[in-house]
Amino acid sequence: MEHYRSCNLCEAACGLAIEHDDTTVVSVRGDRDDPFSQGHICPKAMALKDLHEDPDRLKKPVVRTDSGWQEICWQQAFDMVKKQLTAIRRKYGNDAVAVYLGNPTVHSHGALMSNRAFIRALGTRNVFTATSVDQLPHHFAANYMFGHTLMLPVPDIDRTDHILIIGANPGASNGSMMTAPGINGRLRAIRARGGKVVLVDPRRTETAKLADEHHFIVPGSDVLLLAALLNVIYARHLYRPDRFRRYTANWSDLGYAVQGITLAMAARHTGISAQTIERMACEFAGSNRAVCYGRFGLSTQAHGGVCQWLVNALNIITGNLDRPGGAMFPLPAVDIAGRKGTMGKAGRWKSRVRGLPEFNGELPVSALAEEILAKGPGKIRALFICAGNPVLSTPNGRQLERALGTLDFMVSMDIYINETSRHASIILPPAFGLEVDHYDLVFNILSVRNRAKYSPVLFQPAPGALHDWQIYRELAHRLGEHRDSFPGRLRSLLRRSVQNLITPARMLDLGLLTGPYGAWRSPSGLLNGLTLKRLKRSVHGIDLGALQPRLPGALFTHDKKIDVAPALFVDRLAVVISDFDAAQGKKAPDGFYLIGRRHLRGNNSWMHNSRRLVKGKNRCTVMMHPDDAERLGLADGQPACVRSRVGAIELPLQVTREIMPGVVSIPHGYGHHRTGTRLRIAEMHAGESVNDITDDQVVDGLTGNAAFSGQVVAVAPVPGAREGDP
Ligand SMILES: Nc1nc2c(c(=O)[nH]1)N[C@H]1C(S)=C(S)[C@@H](COP(=O)(O)OP(=O)(O)OC[C@H]3O[C@@H](n4cnc5c(=O)[nH]c(N)nc54)[C@H](O)[C@@H]3O)O[C@H]1N2
Numbered sequence: 001m002e003h004y005r006s007c008n009l010c011e012a013a014c015g016l017a018i019e020h021d022d023t024t025v026v027s028v029r030g031d032r033d034d035p036f037s038q039g040h041i042c043p044k045a046m047a048l049k050d051l052h053e054d055p056d057r058l059k060k061p062v063v064r065t066d067s068g069w070q071e072i073c074w075q076q077a078f079d080m081v082k083k084q085l086t087a088i089r090r091k092y093g094n095d096a097v098a099v100y101l102g103n104p105t106v107h108s109h110g111a112l113m114s115n116r117a118f119i120r121a122l123g124t125r126n127v128f129t130a131t132s133v134d135q136l137p138h139h140f141a142a143n144y145m146f147g148h149t150l151m152l153p154v155p156d157i158d159r160t161d162h163i164l165i166i167g168a169n170p171g172a173s174n175g176s177m178m179t180a181p182g183i184n185g186r187l188r189a190i191r192a193r194g195g196k197v198v199l200v201d202p203r204r205t206e207t208a209k210l211a212d213e214h215h216f217i218v219p220g221s222d223v224l225l226l227a228a229l230l231n232v233i234y235a236r237h238l239y240r241p242d243r244f245r246r247y248t249a250n251w252s253d254l255g256y257a258v259q260g261i262t263l264a265m266a267a268r269h270t271g272i273s274a275q276t277i278e279r280m281a282c283e284f285a286g287s288n289r290a291v292c293y294g295r296f297g298l299s300t301q302a303h304g305g306v307c308q309w310l311v312n313a314l315n316i317i318t319g320n321l322d323r324p325g326g327a328m329f330p331l332p333a334v335d336i337a338g339r340k341g342t343m344g345k346a347g348r349w350k351s352r353v354r355g356l357p358e359f360n361g362e363l364p365v366s367a368l369a370e371e372i373l374a375k376g377p378g379k380i381r382a383l384f385i386c387a388g389n390p391v392l393s394t395p396n397g398r399q400l401e402r403a404l405g406t407l408d409f410m411v412s413m414d415i416y417i418n419e420t421s422r423h424a425s426i427i428l429p430p431a432f433g434l435e436v437d438h439y440d441l442v443f444n445i446l447s448v449r450n451r452a453k454y455s456p457v458l459f460q461p462a463p464g465a466l467h468d469w470q471i472y473r474e475l476a477h478r479l480g481e482h483r484d485s486f487p488g489r490l491r492s493l494l495r496r497s498v499q500n501l502i503t504p505a506r507m508l509d510l511g512l513l514t515g516p517y518g519a520w521r522s523p524s525g526l527l528n529g530l531t532l533k534r535l536k537r538s539v540h541g542i543d544l545g546a547l548q549p550r551l552p553g554a555l556f557t558h559d560k561k562i563d564v565a566p567a568l569f570v571d572r573l574a575v576v577i578s579d580f581d582a583a584q585g586k587k588a589p590d591g592f593y594l595i596g597r598r599h600l601r602g603n604n605s606w607m608h609n610s611r612r613l614v615k616g617k618n619r620c621t622v623m624m625h626p627d628d629a630e631r632l633g634l635a636d637g638q639p640a641c642v643r644s645r646v647g648a649i650e651l652p653l654q655v656t657r658e659i660m661p662g663v664v665s666i667p668h669g670y671g672h673h674r675t676g677t678r679l680r681i682a683e684m685h686a687g688e689s690v691n692d693i694t695d696d697q698v699v700d701g702l703t704g705n706a707a708f709s710g711q712v713v714a715v716a717p718v719p720g721a722r723e724g725d726p
């Protein structure tokens with residue numbers, strides 16, 4: 001029998017055709033009839049079988065006891081969580097309980113539709129998510145330019161003539177904040193139709209092989225490259241007011257703002273010559289349809305927020321925003337942005353210790369450990385984590401680990417006992433993967449074509465298992481209920497009855513019905529508009545067409561104009577200039593700029609328990625250029641010690657010309673040898689966590705996002721170690 005669904009492991013949303021015999025997966029292949037992915041998949045898709053069958057995956061709640069983890073029933077689990085959290089809130093106030101939501105949250109419509117109610121019931125300001133170790137700068141720029149954190153322009157990759165990719169490696173990541181299954185093919189197609197692919201990255205990556213041009217750049221210096229590109233465009237009058245004047249304000253201010261960053265300055269710090277930058281600017285502005293796309297490597301640097309503003313600005317002033325082949329705004333079938341903007345929901349409170357700013361209800365996760373460790377009123381004493389592994393995924397993981405050990409109470413809603421959840425008092429595992437239905441609430445707002453697809457449940461979860469949304473709701477309900485009075489009990493009962501009616505499936509149906517393609521949208525919609533029932537019938541998904549221009553109507557700003565030069569960002573340019581002036585020539589001779597990397601067969605920290613994904617040679621190496629290795633007397637395969645302010649790790653050296661001199665690259669998500677986990681395959685595999693050496697104090701000064709890229713580390717041989725030692 002064949003089952004069709006969208007893969008929700010990464011952002012590409014590939015259509016899968018899963019052959020099964022009712023209880024087990026026989027094979028997984030790309031669904032050729034999925035109009036969006038047309039058969040594309042990657043090796044991780046087959047790991048869905050491994051995850052489904054993994055004996056290490058939790059099926060029932062477990063509680064920590066003196067004699068190890070013990071299974072308990074759900075009722076006991078809920079009672080315990082309510083009792084502990086309530087006691088802590090009563091004693092220390094609501095902010096004493098913090099929440100961290102990890103990456104898989106955005107791949108679960110059930111979690112997205114229920115976690116806000118849970119957070120509201122907790123009433124805490126200490127909310128952290130993986131956004132601030134990833135894409136917070138995108139949301140920041142979107143908020144201040146377009147009026148909504150979710151108004152994120154997406155490269156119209158299938159129609160562009162020129163794409164400038166900065167700090168992304170879709171060749172390994174399959175694309176991010178750009179849902180485009182089969183991205184390699186889409187990039188090749190640009191060149192096949194005579195277009196150009198230009199890549200800027202300190203490593204000659206998998207994506208470089210698909211590009212016409214690749215330029216090394218000194219990590220963390222992209223802000224100067226972007227400002228200089230804009231400078232050239234202004235100086236040579238290459239901007240296109242005819243294409244953007246209608247919906248923008250302050251575009252000439254932008255020209256003045258970037259003037260202070262000259263070509264010479266950019267060339268000196270980026271390592272890209274002034275002539276090359278000039279040519280890049282002219283070619284970009286000269287292309288009829290061009291788009292600049294900057295992702296993870298661009299966001300996670302000291303000026304990531306300014307960078308994402310400048311990326312948008314570059315697309316706007318060259319007339320490429322909201323045009324086919326440029327950067328466009330998808331129109332999803334369920335429009336989660338709603339009708340109100342988010343502007344103003346920023347800086348309403350600050351983190352207690354470092355004063356990092358709140359944004360859209362969240363604080364930067366780089367501050368989590370210090371908020372637990374620092375004594376005094378407002379200290380975090382309990383933590384609720386869902387779908388996150390911050391010990392491996394946030395900077396200074398060792399410090400966080402120490403902090404978790406001091407908590408009064410910790411809950412992990414997770415499917416594994418891993419490096420983070422092993423510190424929990426109790427773990428609540430939801431139904432997972434093939435046991436869950438799926439609709440891409442988030443990735444349809446980032447999709448390069450408008451599309452909709454509903455994936456039904458393939459295998460029923462174990463008897464008694466609960467979905468993430470059921471767990472959230474039950475907890476929200478229990479935290480909010482007042483059993484001590486009759487009116488309180490009555491209110492609780494009523495609320496629960498209403499809640500039981502509003503299932504995620506019903507909410508999804510309502511979202512589709514009232515959405516832009518919905519049956520309730522127009523009289524003709526009643527005949528053929530989208531409903532959940534109709535969507536379910538289209539088992540391979542529905543193509544809703546190429547992206548369409550949506551400005552200025554779709555803007556959330558009050559005046560329906562984009563502020564091209566918001567003061568908040570413009571003011572930061574002075575800081576940018578002084579930072580680079582101050583850093584000039586300061587790097588010690590044994591100092592290297594650290595960058596990260598991803599591998600096609602991994603997914604952040606949590607898929608290394610699949611044998612088929614981890615097999616092969618050790619990928620957790622430190623990459624270094626041969627000239628640097630020679631200078632340090634290090635040979636390929638030899639263990640090297642990489643040290644920073646916060647710690648040191650030892651990893652085998654991988655000597656390669658792929659990497660820029662003066663830079664080292666280490667992947668994240670490893671470090672599974674920590675004791676106390678139950679990851680029997682992952683823990684056998686070598687590898688240290690790069691976040692044991694990334695510094696939690698190094699953040700983007702504007703947004704508070706972790707600045708992983710360009711942190712300076714020292715590298716040295718491990719005393720007494722020989723070549724080939726692990
Ligand atoms: N140095 C460095 N650090 C990085 C990065 C980097 O490139 N370099 N990348 C950053 C990025 S982009 C991200 S997004 C973050 C990710 O950071 P996190 O989200 O904190 O970490 P993940 O590794 O994605 O862990 C996901 C967790 O969710 C669990 N899980 C998986 N599926 C489900 C599910 O359906 N339900 C529940 N409840 N749990 C589930 C897994 O077991 C795992 O514990 O890491 C960031 N950290």
Ligand SMILES: Nc1nc2c(c(=O)[nH]1)N[C@H]1C(S)=C(S)[C@@H](COP(=O)(O)OP(=O)(O)OC[C@H]3O[C@@H](n4cnc5c(=O)[nH]c(N)nc54)[C@H](O)[C@@H]3O)O[C@H]1N2
Binds near residue numbers: 103221600601602
């Ligand atoms: N196989 C696989 N796919 C994934 C994931 C995974 O872990 N594995 N994770 C998923 C997640 S959560 C995300 S957010 C996306 C991320 O997807 P991408 O945004 O494509 O991120 P990366 O693959 O980390 O690529 C970032 C690139 O930036 C470069 N870089 C680092 N520092 C700098 C710098 O200072 N300047 C410039 N110009 N470049 C720099 C790095 O060398 C790297 O090649 O991938 C998703 N897809």
Ligand code: SF4
Binds near residue numbers: 008010041043
């Ligand atoms: S590219 Fe991403 S969505 Fe597609 S099969 Fe691989 S993990 Fe799944």
Ligand SMILES: [Mo]
Binds near residue numbers: 103134
């Ligand atoms: Mo991410």
